[in-house]
Amino acid sequence: MDRIIPFVFISALASPALAQETLPLTIFDAARDCTAMPTIDSIRYGMPCRVSPVQAQPAAVSFIDEASILRDLTYLHRLRVTFTCESIFPLNLNWRVSSGSAFGDVAARADAPALAVDFPATYQGSPVEFTMSGFRGMQFMKPGCRANLDSHVVYPQASSFNLYLRLVSRQSRTLGQIFSSITPESGTSDILQALTEAEDALDLLSLGADPVTLVQIEETLNSIRDAKSSLTQSCGAGSGAEICTAQEAAVRQAVRAMIEDIDAELKTAEQFLKNEETRLSRDPSTADVVSELKTVRTRYFPAR
Numbered sequence: 001m002d003r004i005i006p007f008v009f010i011s012a013l014a015s016p017a018l019a020q021e022t023l024p025l026t027i028f029d030a031a032r033d034c035t036a037m038p039t040i041d042s043i044r045y046g047m048p049c050r051v052s053p054v055q056a057q058p059a060a061v062s063f064i065d066e067a068s069i070l071r072d073l074t075y076l077h078r079l080r081v082t083f084t085c086e087s088i089f090p091l092n093l094n095w096r097v098s099s100g101s102a103f104g105d106v107a108a109r110a111d112a113p114a115l116a117v118d119f120p121a122t123y124q125g126s127p128v129e130f131t132m133s134g135f136r137g138m139q140f141m142k143p144g145c146r147a148n149l150d151s152h153v154v155y156p157q158a159s160s161f162n163l164y165l166r167l168v169s170r171q172s173r174t175l176g177q178i179f180s181s182i183t184p185e186s187g188t189s190d191i192l193q194a195l196t197e198a199e200d201a202l203d204l205l206s207l208g209a210d211p212v213t214l215v216q217i218e219e220t221l222n223s224i225r226d227a228k229s230s231l232t233q234s235c236g237a238g239s240g241a242e243i244c245t246a247q248e249a250a251v252r253q254a255v256r257a258m259i260e261d262i263d264a265e266l267k268t269a270e271q272f273l274k275n276e277e278t279r280l281s282r283d284p285s286t287a288d289v290v291s292e293l294k295t296v297r298t299r300y301f302p303a304r
Contacts, residue, residue, distance in 0.1 A: 030145035062275035074160035085145035158292035
């Protein structure tokens with residue numbers, strides 16, 4: 001049995017210094033962060049320990065155009081931490097992880113398997129900072145006692161994209177039905193009735209929308225209301241037949257343009273999800289995420 005030279009335990013301190021490295025990133029290393037204690041035939045590590053905050057930059061998310069609403073949906077950090085340590089008592093380490101205004105907690109136990117932690121992110125994927133917030137059992141640690149951040153990605157939350165695609169797909173179908181009913185032979189009253197039906201359907205759809213999708217639905221509703229107002233003014237009492245006919249054609253074109261804009265956004269979403277599945281499939285820690293994203297994509301784009 002090793003003979004241990006006595007020492008005094010002191011609370012762990014944190015330095016304000018930050019470090020950035022490529023993964024795997026060592027967030028705790030007894031040999032680096034704690035005090036060496038020679039024994040007769042080996043080295044052990046113990047208090048005092050000074051564990052500095054560490055920053056980690058996530059892998060970039062697949063590109064989306066700056067104008068796309070997809071950037072505003074929900075994204076999450078996925079952190080995978082491994083921890084190996086032998087000590088007199090089982091060692092537990094706790095970190096507070098933060099990224100902008102978002103934060104989470106990582107609790108690593110030396111005898112536990114790799115730990116995966118998710119917490120809120122943004123599309124841009126700002127760095128995460130690890131700050132040690134507590135520990136237990138930091139006594140007589142053997143060399144090689146180390147915690148690593150092995151993987152760090154930002155990924156789109158499947159449930160957020162599922163809700164978005166469900167609502168936007170319904171918008172597209174609603175507008176498609178309206179467009180089919182507005183033919184060049186349709187009269188003003190028929191067109192106004194069709195627009196009113198579309199307005200009512202989208203109003204109902206907005207009740208279950210998240211804040212991001214609600215913005216898009218309201219933009220479509222505003223376009224429909226503008227079309228109704230313009231048609232009413234152009235085809236009201238005293239208006240010329242030529243002006244009214246031109247406005248009816250303009251309304252049909254406006255509805256077509258709404259459909260094309262929404263369908264373009266759906267195609268962007270489909271390609272983005274495909275790209276994310278490919279990117280995330282390279283990381284074993286995100287196999288569950290890939291499966292969820294594929295389920296969402298094939299639900300709304302089954303034949304593609």
